[in-house]
Amino acid sequence: MQLVIASGKGGVGKSTVTASLLYLLKDEYRFVAVDADADAPNLDLLLGVERWEEERELIGAKVARINTESCIRCGICQERCPYDCIKVIDGDYVVSELTCEGCNVCGLVCPVPGTITLEEVRSGVVRKTTTRYGFPLISAQLDVGRPNSGKLVTEEKEWAKKLMGELGLEHMIVDSAAGIGCQVIASIGGADLTILVAEPTPASLSDVQRAYKVVQHFRQPAYLIINKADLNPGFTALREWAEAEGIPILGEIPYDRAIPRSMSMLKPFVEAFPDSKAADAMREIAEKVREEILR
Template structure:
């Protein structure tokens, strides 16, 4: 089973809750974790990963290169570049800023000297594997600065995770999605068996989780909801009303608890660092519901 955890909004506690759920599930099930936020991966930190055992480069992004020897310095490429990625260096050469170049090839199309500007493939980032301190494997990725293809990195992560599941006879993949509804999230939810949505009782979080739910609906996956920081806005009832109207079961509510940021400083799931805290007790109940209602 693939379980994708998403939210639409950043900062609502996806990684915190994912790490805690993995902690509770690890003793009963053979798991693999996937940190599908290639732009800001952090799940490995909470699971005690210090070093990555294996890294694989992902090549796929394209950037423009200007041949300074054949360039006639007409400046048309710089004028037409939609991203302002071409500049003149100290020696008077037209040069491409690789951090902002999107590989659209407008410069190559408008250049009057054939072959002077060409697109070259470069590294987009790395996909990496490690074993957590709890014994189960984790796949993560790191997107290079200014590079596209975060969605392809996540797809590569999941493909690698599937192979490891076959090799080690693992049962379940738990995917910690990125914020938003972009390429990374689409890749995270694609192929999942169930989506667990995380939201907090605020208008911004409700709006974003509704957008994330539309992506879930596109893939026709069953969805569940966890309300995090459930007591920070007692008068806000629209999140629960929306879930009820859409028929989305609420797995549980996690109260705001200062033990969570303290556990993050310790680089531990809150359920391990402070097992008797309010948040840990709520997460334990949620894990039991996931065992009974989702995993079975």
């Protein structure tokens, strides 16, 4: 089974929930974990990863290059660049790689053929390690200013599928990025189901509704975990929405200072503070995941 944990909104505790769920399931199931937030990966921090065993570069982005020897310095490329990424440095026209989108407008308007070309550059890196808990983790890091975060996630999942075949693993558990962009689409596409994590606030409700639409697009079942459930006791709209949509609620995790403390310790909160209220709630959620999803 390929299981995705998503949220729509950042900061609701999706990765901390994922890390603790992985910890609670590790002794009963053989799985590979995937951190599909290529812009800001953090699952490795929550699992205490210290080194990566293998890294692979993804070459896919394109940036413009200006040949200063054949450039006649007419300035047309700078005038037409839609991203304002061409600057004059010491009399030469130079492309800023951090802001170039590889659209090739500059190459099309340049009056000297062959002066401006598009070159492929690295988009980021995909990496693998075995966590101290015994299960493999695949993560990615997008380079600054580069596109193709969705491609990085796709590469992660392909690597994870290969590992599943090689190691005889049963499941892939994917920690998705926030939002509904290409990373999230790449995460949810091809999965069997999605667990949504939200907090009882209007902003989180709005964003989890958007994420749920992506899940619906792929015709997947969805479940909901309410994190920081007692943070806003008068807000009932999140539960009402889930009930109206027929989304089962796996459980509610109370606000607990043990969670940020465990993050500073680089451990899942169920390991760092097993007697905390949040850990009790998380164990109940893990039991429901076993009974209703991974049975």
